[in-house]
Amino acid sequence: MNKRLIFLLLFSTSLLAHKVNLFITHEDNNVEIYSYFASGDACKGCKLMIKHGNDTLVNAHLNEEGKYQFISSYASLNITVDASSGHLVSKDIVLDLLPQEDLTEVLKKEKHNQYLNMGLSLLLIALFFYLLKRVKKNAK
Amino acid sequence: MHIADGVLSLEATLAVSAVSAFAFYKALKELDNSMITLAAVCSAMFFIASFIHIPFGVTQIHLILLGVIGILLGLYSFVSIFIALLLQALLLGYGGIASIGVNLFIMATPAFLVYHIYHTDIFQRLNQKLQFFLVGFLGTFFATLFLTLILYFSKEEYEYAALSIMAINVVTMLIEGFVGMFLLLFIQKTYPQILKKAHE
Numbered sequence: 001m002n003k004r005l006i007f008l009l010l011f012s013t014s015l016l017a018h019k020v021n022l023f024i025t026h027e028d029n030n031v032e033i034y035s036y037f038a039s040g041d042a043c044k045g046c047k048l049m050i051k052h053g054n055d056t057l058v059n060a061h062l063n064e065e066g067k068y069q070f071i072s073s074y075a076s077l078n079i080t081v082d083a084s085s086g087h088l089v090s091k092d093i094v095l096d097l098l099p100q101e102d103l104t105e106v107l108k109k110e111k112h113n114q115y116l117n118m119g120l121s122l123l124l125i126a127l128f129f130y131l132l133k134r135v136k137k138n139a140k
Numbered sequence: 141m142h143i144a145d146g147v148l149s150l151e152a153t154l155a156v157s158a159v160s161a162f163a164f165y166k167a168l169k170e171l172d173n174s175m176i177t178l179a180a181v182c183s184a185m186f187f188i189a190s191f192i193h194i195p196f197g198v199t200q201i202h203l204i205l206l207g208v209i210g211i212l213l214g215l216y217s218f219v220s221i222f223i224a225l226l227l228q229a230l231l232l233g234y235g236g237i238a239s240i241g242v243n244l245f246i247m248a249t250p251a252f253l254v255y256h257i258y259h260t261d262i263f264q265r266l267n268q269k270l271q272f273f274l275v276g277f278l279g280t281f282f283a284t285l286f287l288t289l290i291l292y293f294s295k296e297e298y299e300y301a302a303l304s305i306m307a308i309n310v311v312t313m314l315i316e317g318f319v320g321m322f323l324l325l326f327i328q329k330t331y332p333q334i335l336k337k338a339h340e
Contacts, residue, residue: 114232118191121227122184128223129180136173 020046020089021110022081023103026072033068034103035081035089040111042066047082141204141283142190142228142243143290145236152294157241160218163252164244167218175213178334179220182209186247187224190234202312207279208320210251211258212334217251218244242290250282269321276320277313284309 020043023034035043043066050058052074062068062081072095080090148156171179189203209217225243228234235243254275257263263271284306291302328335 117231118187121187121224121231124227125180125183125187125223129176129183132171133173133176136171136176140173 020081020083022079022089022091023101023106024079024091024093024098025101025103026095026098029071029073029095031070031072031077031095033062033079033081035062035066035083037083040107043081043083049080049082051078051080052076141202141246141287142225142235143239143246143287145238148239148242148290148294152290153239153242156245156290160241160244160248163215163248164218164222167215171216171219175216179213179216182213182217183220183224185209186221187228190224190228203316203319204247204280204283205276205316205320205323206247206251206283207254207275207277207316208323210254210279211275211324213251214255215252217255218248221248221251246283246286246290249286250279253282254279269325272321272324273317275324277317279320280309280313280316284313 021036023036025032033048035046035048037043042064043062044064046062046066048058048060048062048068049056050070050072057072057074057077058068058070060068075096076092076094078090078092185205186209189205192203206217206221209220213220222240222244225235225240225247229237229240257278258271258275263274266274288302288306291298291305324335
């Protein structure tokens with residue numbers, strides 16, 4: 001009963017959740033995948049599919065932290081995370097070409113960008129209504 | 141409370157978006173010059189409020205302040221909320237462009253409804269604190285109700301999810317009720333002309 005309730009809560013949240021992000025790092029052949037929503041919440045239990053060309057290598061779910069680790073014997077991969085209900089992110093990667101970024105730094109940068117976008121949005125709101133006021137005034 | 145792109149069926153999205161488009165056009169056309177500043181403030185308030193997340197179990201809830209915006213703007217809420225939703229979708233990945241009409245319906249129609257309920261004689265006879273609490277409560281209640289109904293009738297697979305959304309948001313309704321009450325009491329105490337203007 002409790003499991004069913006948790007599933008329903010997770011599923012209903014996924015209907016309303018926002019953009020899904022994918023962060024991939026690797027060390028030698030060990031690939032680590034982390035997926036999270038725009039709100040910063042981990043994509044808990046989301047479906048994961050890893051492909052090399054047309055071959056499906058992994059068909060699994062992310063863990064409770066939104067993470068998954070695997071050893072890859074291929075350099076080029078297609079990684080797809082499906083948070084259900086149309087929330088999907090897919091990336092084609094070449095392991096050696098992946099930028100060596102620190103997750104904490106990336107999240108910090110994204111948070112910073114989010115604040116910048118919030119500021120920009122507030123400016124655009126002011127601009128829109130300012131222009132609307134001018135248009136209405138001129139129309140009179 | 142934002143529905144993301146690809147969640148609803150095309151038919152449901154088009155039908156609900158058509159209603160929103162008509163209401164938005166009417167609101168934009170009728171928006172009085174003297175109300176534009178208040179509409180801009182409400183748009184910014186809605187935008188910021190959506191970022192205040194409160195952890196609740198496995199999920200998170202956030203403020204939307206639809207009732208407060210509703211009694212301040214009435215039909216003009218459609219303009220105010222549309223701009224905020226558009227920027228949230230474009231710059232922050234909240235909701236989506238294809239589902240903006242549906243999200244506008246879910247958020248702005250409750251504001252419009254609360255405006256009319258607030259101006260009924262029965263409502264005006266209530267204790268003021270209770271009035272302001274109900275303004276906040278009902279805004280979220282109607283938004284959740286519309287969201288639930290749209291999901292429920294859109295796809296069969298969403299039936300149970302839709303019902304659980306209603307259950308989750310009972311807490312949001314109560315929080316919105318108290319936030320709305322304190323916010324409106326504050327507005328009444330410090331800027332009573334805003335509320336008076338909204339009543340004109």
